[in-house]
Amino acid sequence: MDNPVRAWLVLAHAHVRVNELQNLLDLCGDISDVVGRSHSKLASTGLAAEKCAAIASPDPKAIDSARAWLEHERHHLVTWGSDDYPELLSQVPGPPLALYVNGDVDALHLPALAIVGSRNPTQGGRRNAHDFARHLASGGLAIASGMAQGIDAAAHEGALEAGGKTVACLGTGIDRVYPPANRALAHTIAERGALVSEYPLGSPPEKWHFPERNRLISGLSLGTLVVEAARRSGSLITARLSAEQGREVFALPGSIHNALSRGCHKLIRQGAKLVETADDILTELGHLAGHLRPSADDAEYETLRKFLSHDPVGIDELGKQSGLTIDQLSSMLLILELHGEVESFPGGRYAKKEPLQA
């Protein structure tokens, strides 16, 4: 198990892309055998010279410090092709070769919504981001964002307040906090959700990282909600990526006198779904549910199905009867709801849905 981790770190540090990886595996058969090959051998796959050099002569200090970081029980390297690699992210163009994760890897497999927007939102925008995140996270959706100040931070906080899961995709190395003002938030996310980065440890917040990082936010998610954004805004990049990845784009409308509604209105004109309530989002996400890899196994779903009836049952009652935890239940129920098997009722109650007549 040791050699592969080192090999993945070497390849990740060399900025090897997933499409380049396949050529290297064709040459060497196994990832562990890639490292140690000569520069010229590696170059024969068409790999750029500087990447060949980085693989042939890796920086031992960088590799060692990454391996030291990985010794912590909540620190993970999630690599392309492994079971831990998020299914939705694997489907996007240009997926990352490996993800450094600080926190709960399972959070990357929950059905997720990205919530993004301005770093300088209005009070109303901040409150909307918080409230939508809270409502959707309490229903079992993970909330993905970029841990920037403003809308991003409000979305993470709303999800945490609901006791839900949130995922922060970073434009720095996983061991750095940017912006520094979000240090406490970063620690809470690591404890109760996940921080994710594809950059080597210690990477500074390079300007070009952020648009690239945005494809992780949208790529981990079934859709992206833009809460407030100026007409030219990084959030519109995330929205565009989301559309290109075949995911939903949602936008909150606002007053024509609010400059931070301009970006949202632009998206709506381009076809984004205009959203007034969190339920609007749940309705739309239904048809994307086929993409989901359930985090519970089939036996657990069968157990749950046994205790569901056509009369609404409270989630606490379902927990007692089935022996499943409330956390498990809320994400399983959401997935069943998105699949159209289950209907939710006020007060956290759920019922089996009548199948559609053929």
Added chain:
Amino acid sequence: MDNPVRAWLVLAHAHVRVNELQNLLDLCGDISDVVGRSHSKLASTGLAAEKCAAIASPDPKAIDSARAWLEHERHHLVTWGSDDYPELLSQVPGPPLALYVNGDVDALHLPALAIVGSRNPTQGGRRNAHDFARHLASGGLAIASGMAQGIDAAAHEGALEAGGKTVACLGTGIDRVYPPANRALAHTIAERGALVSEYPLGSPPEKWHFPERNRLISGLSLGTLVVEAARRSGSLITARLSAEQGREVFALPGSIHNALSRGCHKLIRQGAKLVETADDILTELGHLAGHLRPSADDAEYETLRKFLSHDPVGIDELGKQSGLTIDQLSSMLLILELHGEVESFPGGRYAKKEPLQA
């Protein structure tokens, strides 16, 4: 000239529809010859019994009072097929047989935008209606609305404040003001624009008149702007009619916490154009300009074209040079702008536009 007016009044009072009129003309040859025909002869065209009765035995008092009303120089009966009948309105399904007009008949031939919305708007909604109407009316568009309280009244007032034209379509007889609170506004509109009704004099504000009246508001207009409207609102009927008439539908977005934005958001989801500025509307109306019947004649357009150059010229200067009034010029210039012949510049200046390269 006398007999036809009486005949049109008899037919209008009998609620004869435009499609029924053609059958009557096929039978009788001339409108004046319709009145006086026997009930059974009229019925042979398929006309309903009560309409035949109303034509065969018209109420002389009602006809006389309408003829007395028409003696005022600003009171008109605009009948189907006449030159005064608005071209745009003639294109809609179920056009009115005749219009009672109090004011300026020419106002019905200007390129118009309908502005409608809630009777109980927010302050912001009222201000938006007023400001959009003022801006667009000062550019030469007539503003059509329904003279209800709230958004309708604010739109009429904005147009009047700009010294522009406004048209109020009534759900009562032309001689009645509804709601009574808008009495002063009705008088100003009659003096400087036009009041329009298809109902006989004295008709009360029947509930069913208003949805029917809405087709006049949208039918006289190139498009309809909904400023604020609840999810279920008469304004949405006007918007739907506008779409069915092949005209544009525009809606102002607003906060998700404003219940009066719900109707607008519903329209945007159904395909209405999301509008942030008055210029958004002018841009969209461009391609509908082909429907317009210029209110000035060709010779006047030729005169104007002579004084336009590729350097912007002020409208006052154009007035001095061409001998055309500022009123004439502003509507002619708007039409040329919508046709793509003219470009407008800040400060009321206009220039000939370069023709597109073939």
